[in-house]
Amino acid sequence: MVSQNFMAKKSNLTPSFSYVQKVGIIGAGLMGLEIAALNARNHFSVQIFDSNSAMLRTVHKRLKEELADIEDENQLQEMLDLVETGTLEELADCDLIIEAVVEKFEVKAALYETFKPFLRPNMIFTTNTSTIPIEKLSEVFPLPRNFAGFHFLHPVWNRELVEVIPSTRTSEAVLQRLSDYSLSLEKTPLCVCDCPGFVVNRLLQPYLNEALDFLLKGVSMESIEKAAVNFGMTWGPLRIMDEIGFDTVMNAGKTMLNAYADRVKVSPILLTMVKKKMLGRKAGGGFYLWGKDWRENVHSHDFQPEGFNPAAQEVIDYWKKTDETKYSLNEIGHQLAMAMADEAERILNDDVVSEQGQVDMAAVIGLAFPESKRGPLAWKYREMEKK
Numbered sequence: 428m429v430s431q432n433f434m435a436k437k438s439n440l441t442p443s444f445s446y447v448q449k450v451g452i453i454g455a456g457l458m459g460l461e462i463a464a465l466n467a468r469n470h471f472s473v474q475i476f477d478s479n480s481a482m483l484r485t486v487h488k489r490l491k492e493e494l495a496d497i498e499d500e501n502q503l504q505e506m507l508d509l510v511e512t513g514t515l516e517e518l519a520d521c522d523l524i525i526e527a528v529v530e531k532f533e534v535k536a537a538l539y540e541t542f543k544p545f546l547r548p549n550m551i552f553t554t555n556t557s558t559i560p561i562e563k564l565s566e567v568f569p570l571p572r573n574f575a576g577f578h579f580l581h582p583v584w585n586r587e588l589v590e591v592i593p594s595t596r597t598s599e600a601v602l603q604r605l606s607d608y609s610l611s612l613e614k615t616p617l618c619v620c621d622c623p624g625f626v627v628n629r630l631l632q633p634y635l636n637e638a639l640d641f642l643l644k645g646v647s648m649e650s651i652e653k654a655a656v657n658f659g660m661t662w663g664p665l666r667i668m669d670e671i672g673f674d675t676v677m678n679a680g681k682t683m684l685n686a687y688a689d690r691v692k693v694s695p696i697l698l699t700m701v702k703k704k705m706l707g708r709k710a711g712g713g714f715y716l717w718g719k720d721w722r723e724n725v726h727s728h729d730f731q732p733e734g735f736n737p738a739a740q741e742v743i744d745y746w747k748k749t750d751e752t753k754y755s756l757n758e759i760g761h762q763l764a765m766a767m768a769d770e771a772e773r774i775l776n777d778d779v780v781s782e783q784g785q786v787d788m789a790a791v792i793g794l795a796f797p798e799s800k801r802g803p804l805a806w807k808y809r810e811m812e813k814k
């Protein structure tokens with residue numbers, strides 16, 4: 428395990444000075460598209476590929492949603508022109524590849540094998556996986572010293588953090604270049620040690636789990652969301668699941684369950700939502716309903732849901748074990764945050780990062796944990812002092 432942990436300072440790198448000039452993105456779904464937009468905003472050329480031609484066809488339309496804040500039409504056109512769609516082979520002249528295909532080991536492994544003929548000795552290849560250990564992926568990647576985890580967070584435009592995760596075979600030069608490149612995208616790189624879920628998804632998983640558990644205990648969707656927002660979170664945990672996509676939450680959850688079986692639970696509510704294709708915002712409905720214009724707004728930054736989804740309520744009613752709602756909003760908010768804080772402590776004890784400040788910072792700039800509370804661990808320790 429590479430033990431180096433650092434948070435690089437911001438620099439004035441511009442693409443013209445950086446190692447990376449052209450970025451290849453594999454997977455034009457939610458994250459691939461957001462990462463493409465981020466690169467175009469920062470003047471990098473992007474070549475993007477998706478095995479689903481329908482996803483490729485809509486790249487420029489979706490980029491326009493993602494870049495809707497750019498008022499100057501020429502500027503917007505320049506950004507759109509920087510992004511080209513095409514075949515996998517056309518990624519061969521990229522300096523850096525960001526793989527953002529579905530969160531399944533077998534799919535990623537098969538893709539790495541297919542990509543083998545297009546790899547060059549100087550090409551950096553990264554994966555945006557949320558949870559799959561980088562060591563495991565690097566074992567099936569043909570050029571492991573050039574391979575690393577590079578985890579952007581959703582929504583990319585509004586999350587300053589990017590996790591950089593080496594395997595034992597990733598070269599130091601690759602880590603440094605990824606760090607420099609992150610800064611030129613105005614993101615803060617946090618180099619963390621490899622483990623399932625890294626830092627951000629280890630923090631997120633128990634928080635989402637706790638929310639699903641509250642639903643089973645008969646607490647209403649509204650109370651859960653209100654409690655989290657009252658605590659200071661921008662989005663409640665149910666909204667977060669809608670935004671991420673229930674298929675991705677479930678696939679990531681499987682890796683987490685394998686790794687942390689003592690504390691990760693499988694919620695029948697989540698499984699039923701996926702089975703019924705209620706995948707969240709990208710499908711028009713999850714815990715929330717996204718209105719009749721949802722298709723045109725999957726990437727719009729300020730688009731808001733219409734309200735809670737009655738079909739999700741039916742799923743919850745079917746599975747919930749009790750009608751009791753004996754929890755106050757304060758208790759719900761406290762319990763949700765404590766689930767995250769307890770995991771933050773384990774992350775620190777497992778040496779995934781070297782300092783408390785890093786895990787707190789990851790929660791604040793990676794998950795929008797309230798800045799006023801200075802991160803889950805800082806908050807937990809203050810809570811303990813009160814007792």
Ligand code: NAI
Pocket residue numbers: 453454455456457458459476477478479482526527528529530531534538555556557558578579580581670671672675679
């Ligand atoms: P998504 O389901 O929106 O998009 C995945 C895309 O990959 C689809 O367009 C699909 O057609 C394409 N694809 C599947 N197999 C492929 C292949 N062999 N070659 C090329 N394209 C292929 O998923 P999303 O949410 O964009 O997730 C992508 C990755 O990013 C996953 O590893 C996920 O864990 C990670 N991630 C997701 C976040 C989220 O909030 N959704 C946040 C951070 C990371």
